[in-house]
Amino acid sequence: MxxxxxxxxxxxxxxxxxxxxxxxxxxxxxxxxxxxxxxxxxxxxxxxxxxxxxxxxxxxxxxxxxxxxGAEEQSDLSTIDAMLSGLDSKYIPYVEDLLSAYLKSLRLSGK
Incomplete structure (x- = not known):
């Protein structure tokens, strides 16, 4: 090994x-x-x-x-962080659900 x-x-x-x-x-x-x-x-x-x-x-x-x-460097997520930083915390679960669904669709489509 x-x-x-x-x-x-x-x-x-x-x-x-x-x-x-x-x-x-x-x-x-x-x-x-x-x-x-x-x-x-x-x-x-x-x-x-x-x-x-x-x-x-x-x-x-x-x-x-x-x-x-063998892991590539993480992308800079500061823009996404900035967009979410002013969001009322009650909306965060919705954003997480949307992002999860979007990423799942990308995986299923092979992109």
Whole structure:
């Protein structure tokens, strides 16, 4: 299990690096890490510290959630929050019901 997890994490790092057009050497320089270290991480044969993870996140411009779990960053919901902030609290359950129904219809339609 641990080996497979390391391979998945390394794959996400490699995929992000390649999408940015970085060589291993370029990523290593941006993250202030050794090129050989980047190689072992991408191949899933090595592990890293929290400090190295932070350096990789900054260098790749991605979140730790994506690197570790494959989850994309959350969208900025500040506009929706602002729209709802002035709403009388008695209407919140209705908004939740509407949003739930809308999201369910999207899932059913395959969008």
């Amino acid at each position: 641990k080996k497979q997890l390391n391979v998945e994490i390394g794959g996400r790092i490699r995929k992000t690096r390649e999408a940015l057009g970085y060589s291993r050497e370029a990523l290593a320089e941006k993250a202030d890490l050794a090129t050989s270290f980047i190689g072992t991480i991408e191949l899933g044969t090595g592990s890293f510290t929290a400090e190295s993870l932070i350096k990789l996140c900054h260098a790749l411009g991605t979140s730790a959630d994506y690197i570790l779990f």
